[in-house]
Amino acid sequence: MSRFRVALFTGNYNHIRDGVSLTLNRLVKFLLQNGVEVLVFGPSIDEPALQHSGKLIVVPSRSLPGRPEYRVSTAFPKEAKKKLEEFNPDLIHIATPDILGYKALKWSINNQKPVVSSYHTHFASYLKYYKLSILEPLLWKYLGWFYSHCSQLYIPTPSMAEFLEEKGIDSELKIWARGIDNEVFNPSKRSDSWRAERGFGEDDIVVTFVSRLVWEKNLLIYADVLKKIRRKYSNVKALVVGDGPAGDELRKHFPEAVYTGFLTGDELATSYASSDIFFFPSDTETFGNVTLEAMASGLPCVVADAVGSKSLVEHNANGFLASVDKKEDFYTYIEKLVTDSELRENMAALSIEMAKNYSWENINENLLDYYKQVLEY
Known part of the structure; x- marks a missing residue:
């Protein structure tokens, strides 16, 4: 045959x-x-x-x-x-x-x-x-x-x-x-002008969520943790990439975030690479394509300790894992990355290496x- x-x-x-x-x-x-x-x-x-x-x-x-x-x-x-x-x-x-x-x-x-x-x-x-x-x-x-x-x-x-x-x-x-297509998703796509156009300063730390905007992705965990972080660290900015049926309500709940809508191709790759931390608390993933894209783009990743994500992110190596039932743990891990630039850089470098396996x-x-x-x- x-x-x-x-x-x-x-x-x-x-x-x-x-x-x-x-x-x-x-x-x-x-x-x-x-x-x-x-x-x-x-x-x-x-x-x-x-x-x-x-x-x-x-x-x-x-x-x-x-x-x-x-x-x-x-x-x-x-x-x-x-x-x-x-x-x-x-x-x-x-x-x-x-x-x-x-x-x-x-x-x-x-x-x-x-x-x-x-x-x-x-x-x-x-x-x-x-x-x-x-x-x-x-x-x-x-x-x-x-x-x-x-x-x-x-x-x-x-x-x-x-x-x-x-x-x-x-x-x-x-x-x-x-x-993952490493020619599309990689750290070289980082753009200071892209950041500036969206109101992000040179010293701002951009914490990004990428997905369809549906509640089962735990959008409220992302929003509530970032709200709390921003009250303490004014240089932390929230970036939400994607759209969906929960988009309008999320914008009302968390108006401080920057919303790009749905992005693809080079523009999506630029949004990842121009960020500093990837935060994805969804526990409904079988794999987590967006997490892999974030890794290839050179981001430390804070994700749900759930099937799918935990096969990509190694706790305390290229990011952190937290239970969706413990919102305070997400806050703790995001704060660690916000306050320690060396930790961000080390985890980002490991994310890039780990993504090369896919x-x-x-x-x-x-x-x-x-x-x-x-x-x-």
Whole structure:
């Protein structure tokens, strides 16, 4: 078998720009460049946020209640199923265990096609934000059943593998990390003029948050800690990069911060490199792409002690880890960095070195090897 075909099922491919969609688009581009045929199935909108890689078969979907920017697939129609059968994939990769993912799994079982899956969204950690924690046991029961039918499950970090094993997920777990483009994200992008244009002085210490602005990223922890720090240290400035449904309310709660809105490419890279400390208290990440981008840009990182982030940040080395239940610890660590320039410089240097271990080419090459293992290629 000189070539093989992969059908990819996902809940997010082009309708919103986030870590999941960017990761999957990079993967598809890589696979196509390496002679693998790919057909993607997922939801979309009239004006998608991304110009996607490869061919996308759009399936019916509706907006998520309370979060209209997200889409939920509602069916796997006959037309899409016919295209799948005509494509005749050698391997099914399911990136989201939703309705579409469930139907793709059933199709795979009925047609004796090998299935792999990847864990992009830490679903259980979101339940508490929507006051649905009572559903967590049921969720894990479903995920356990779903992943038990997959030959391999790709997770981004060893800490996530340990967590899933504790939850009874007994699939073969393989590390599929996330990568970084060091030519885009690096300290050389620092710009004094960029800082000045946003009101930051030469001696100001800019503490930056980068993400979609949604409450489950623990925006209030960031805002409240920075408010307290700024009362004591007037040279500390807050920079928020990104936008989202919580943006307007956050601006009202924390008007002192500088808000750039959504940035991409060189402008995003400049915003990182022109900062001094990266502060990201989200505990819902499976990996933390923004943390890796901050590391590559030469920033010490203060992040949540949670799966994902703690596989990137080594406590007391390139940054600090704190429990989201202990807001005062975040304050303590930010204050240490604010008051000790040598500590900032040492942690920044280590962040740069640690980020060099994450190359997209090597990471996606590993995934291609995993595919070949399943196919005995």
